[in-house]
Each structure stands twice: as structure tokens, then as C-alpha cells.
Amino acid sequence: MEAFFQALLGGLVLGLIYVAIAVGLTIIFGTLRLVNFAHGAFYAIGAYVGLVIAQRIGVGWAFVAAPIAVALFAVLLDRLVLRSFYDKEPTAQLLVTFGIALVVEETLRLIFGATTQQYRMPEALQGSVTLGPITYPAYRLLFAGGVIVMLALVWLFIERTNYGLIVRAGIRDRVMVQLLGGNIRQASTIVFALGAAIAGLVGAAATPIYSIDPGTGFAFLVPSFVVVVVGGLGSFWGAVLGGLLIGELQSLTNLAYAPASNVVIYLCMALVLLLRPQGLLGESEVIRQ
Amino acid sequence: MSAPPSVPAAVTTRLRLDGINTYYGDSHVLRDVSLHIGAGETVALLGRNGVGKTTTLKSIVGWQKPRSGSVTLDGTELVGRDMMSIARMGVSLVPEERRIFTNLTVAENLKIAQVTARKPGWTLEHVYEKFPRLRERLTHKGDEISGGEKQMLAIARALLQDVKVLLLDEPTEGLAPLIVREVENVIREIKAAGITTLLVEQNLYSALSVADRCYIIDQGEIKFEGTPQQVRDDAALRQRYLHV
Numbered sequence: 001m002e003a004f005f006q007a008l009l010g011g012l013v014l015g016l017i018y019v020a021i022a023v024g025l026t027i028i029f030g031t032l033r034l035v036n037f038a039h040g041a042f043y044a045i046g047a048y049v050g051l052v053i054a055q056r057i058g059v060g061w062a063f064v065a066a067p068i069a070v071a072l073f074a075v076l077l078d079r080l081v082l083r084s085f086y087d088k089e090p091t092a093q094l095l096v097t098f099g100i101a102l103v104v105e106e107t108l109r110l111i112f113g114a115t116t117q118q119y120r121m122p123e124a125l126q127g128s129v130t131l132g133p134i135t136y137p138a139y140r141l142l143f144a145g146g147v148i149v150m151l152a153l154v155w156l157f158i159e160r161t162n163y164g165l166i167v168r169a170g171i172r173d174r175v176m177v178q179l180l181g182g183n184i185r186q187a188s189t190i191v192f193a194l195g196a197a198i199a200g201l202v203g204a205a206a207t208p209i210y211s212i213d214p215g216t217g218f219a220f221l222v223p224s225f226v227v228v229v230v231g232g233l234g235s236f237w238g239a240v241l242g243g244l245l246i247g248e249l250q251s252l253t254n255l256a257y258a259p260a261s262n263v264v265i266y267l268c269m270a271l272v273l274l275l276r277p278q279g280l281l282g283e284s285e286v287i288r289q
Numbered sequence: 290m291s292a293p294p295s296v297p298a299a300v301t302t303r304l305r306l307d308g309i310n311t312y313y314g315d316s317h318v319l320r321d322v323s324l325h326i327g328a329g330e331t332v333a334l335l336g337r338n339g340v341g342k343t344t345t346l347k348s349i350v351g352w353q354k355p356r357s358g359s360v361t362l363d364g365t366e367l368v369g370r371d372m373m374s375i376a377r378m379g380v381s382l383v384p385e386e387r388r389i390f391t392n393l394t395v396a397e398n399l400k401i402a403q404v405t406a407r408k409p410g411w412t413l414e415h416v417y418e419k420f421p422r423l424r425e426r427l428t429h430k431g432d433e434i435s436g437g438e439k440q441m442l443a444i445a446r447a448l449l450q451d452v453k454v455l456l457l458d459e460p461t462e463g464l465a466p467l468i469v470r471e472v473e474n475v476i477r478e479i480k481a482a483g484i485t486t487l488l489v490e491q492n493l494y495s496a497l498s499v500a501d502r503c504y505i506i507d508q509g510e511i512k513f514e515g516t517p518q519q520v521r522d523d524a525a526l527r528q529r530y531l532h533v
Binding site for chain 2: 162166172173177178180181182183184
């Protein structure tokens, strides 16, 4: 029973990482219609920036530097490369973002080598917490709480601010936003930077839990795309539901029969696509240009 | 083209199109379209389906870029500017399909118009006074309201901004006769408020009832400029270009 609860909490932590990456993916897709295969690279860059800063300056600064560095990288990428692909067909977007992801991965390999790396948390956060029948690492619980707070802030930004209103309107109809004088480009840049910053922050914060290597970006990107498809493209709550579902499914299957833990998420995606092609919380309506 | 009843000398030209040529790919849709609207005028652009009415509006707001020609607002060139800049200069399009944000509530649809406005236009109270049904539907999503309410919302959204020229594309399309009359009354109120309006309509008699002047477009060319009375009186003209 203890192992089951351990797996349940492990699934929650893993699921929250997926949620954080998938929320970025889904709001970027919703607003920009961009299928961003480079999103995993944001996670990886954040993880490595976090690693370097945590080892040289301190863990606290890692959590500040990683999202800022990744957001700046994302803005540059958006301005210099991706902007000209927004109106292109998905195949072109897929190829260019996939190419960027490969360039990032190989650059990280060149700088940091191919070995897995991890940084240790400060002593104060290395303890465990007893929760009924199980003891669980305190940092993992803190991480889960932090991600939940961050997602709540992102939700408040989208639902309660004027920029969020433009973003939500842009998800439905980019042309009409512009016909009303809305600066959809600026809103898109902010959304792109925000999505990237979330991935970067989670990458930095998750490194003490999951060690990193240059291929980390893809390792988290693929399940996160599954999450987006399962939850529904463009849906915030779909990403949350899908992420938690996939995280738990993977973790519990790992407990029951480890070799099936990766297969099961694709089976889940196939099942959802068969029964509800728009995803669990997605809309079937065709979104405007 | 018939002899135009020009804008009275005292009325300054607010919007002017000079020799606009617009293409969709290789298809030449607008051919040297020229028209002008005086400040405070309501002008109707009439024509059958697919003759270039909507493309004319799209060319004005920068949605479809003309390859040649000029569009000026109070003498300032609009061609080459993007949709956002043109909207912020005071040209507001209420598009054919209304394009309400169906994932937002009525209140949020109104709010976004206020948020994106460079300068405020009507107040919310004024909007609710003119469109009382919107006040009753504030918490409804954009896809939960009727076609007439969507049209009112689309017009209200435009009026919440500082509109210099209002472009209405088929505002009565698909509406029940009773609602069509309501929309006509709204257009009359807009006219009474002194807002310059270019009205694109297939519903001929609805357009003639509110317009000061009208143009007829056919095959992408302006074929007639005159008064509503001239159109009413000229059966051959109506038959040739409007099939009514």
C-alpha cells in the first residue's frame, strides 16, 4: 500500500511537470497556431541554466535566472525565426521547430557533454515529510506546491487581466482582435515568452528530482504533446487534466508493470482520439485563422 | 456611370478610395474602385453576391491589401498600414459573420473593445441604453445569444471605440424581419449620432431606407453613384446590376 501511495505522489509530481510544459504548449498553439516542437528545448535550457546558476551562485537564483533566460531566448527566437512561420502550414512549423530543438540539443551536448547531471538541494530541503503511512521527500512536495501556485498565477493572468482577455479572444479569432485595434503581435510575444518561462522554471526546479542530459527536452516534450492531445488543443484546463492523468497513469503503470509505463500513455491518447477526437476538454469547433 | 450627386461643399470628405485594385492570388477582384464618403454621411454600397462589396471593406481596413490605389482617412493614407493601426485610427469594421468571440461572455466581448480602443467612444451605459438586450445577456457566452443579439453586440463593440468611419457588412443578413427592423433603427440612430457609415447590403430596400447616397458595384467596378431615390426610380438599373 505504501508503494501505491508513493507512486500516486510520484505521478502527481511527474504530472505537474507535464502540465506546466503542456500549458505553455497549449496557450502558444491556441494563440499563435504554432505547433512548437522546440518547447522541450525551453525546458532543457532552463534546466541547464538552473544547474549552472545553482552550482555557482545558489539555488534561489537558479529559479530566477532560468525563466528569465529562457523567456529572452524565446523572444529572440520568435522575432528572428518563428514569426515568419506563423502563417505557414503546420508541416513547415513542425520542421523549423524540430530543427531548432535539434540545434539546442546538440549545442547543450557541445557545452555540457552527454552525461546526465543533477544539482543537490540545500540541506534544509533535503529532508522527508511523513504523510500517514508514507514518507516523501520534502522538496518534491514543495515542487508540486510551487507548480500549482505558478499554474494558478498563469490562470489568473489569462482570466483576469486585459492581456489575458486579448489572448483568449485571439485564441478564437486573431483577425477580429486586430480589427478592434488589439495588438495581437505583442500579446503573442508575451504568451510565447510566458510559455517558455514556465517550461524554463520547471526545468530548473525539476533538476534535483529528474537528472538532465541534452536529450531531456525531447524526453519531456513527447509526453507533453500527448497531454495536450488528450486534454484538448488550446484548453488550459484540458492541459491540467491531461497532465495529471498521464502522469498518474505512467507512474502507476510503472509500479504495476514497468515496461508498459511508456506504452500506456500512447494507448490512452489513441483511446481519447477514438472516443473524443477534440480531447477531453477541447472544443470541436474549428478555430478561426 | 450616372452623374454623381456630390457631397455638399460644406461636408468634408472623411474616407476616400481612389483607383483601388485588389486581387485574391491571380484573381482581379476590385478594378479601379473609387468612392468617397463625407463626414457624417451614410453611404450604401450595393451589389449582388460576389461582386466585390466585402473585398472593398477588407481593402479599406487592411485585411486584404490593395495592389494599387489609395485609401485615405481625413487625408491620411491607409494603404500599407496593418489592421490594428487602421482600427486605431478610427475605422471600425463590423464584419459579415459578426465574428463575436464565442469563448467570451457578452460582457467580455464589450470589454475587449474598450481595452483595445486607442480612444474611448460610447460609454457602456450609452450602449446599454441603445441595446438594452445586451445588458440582460452580459453573462452569456457569445455562442449562447441569438443572431440579432450577435449583430447588436458586434455593432456595440465598434461603437465603444472612437469611430470615425463605421463599416457595416451585411448587418441584416440572416435575421428575422422583426430583427431587421431593429437593426435598421440602430443604423438610423448611428446616423443621427453623426457617425460616418459605409453600409454594404444585399437587402436593397433596407439599405435605401437609411442611406444618403449609394454606389452600385458589379464585377469589381463601380457602375453607379447616386441617391437612393434614383435607384428606386430606375428599374432598368436595378434589374441590370441588382437583379431586383
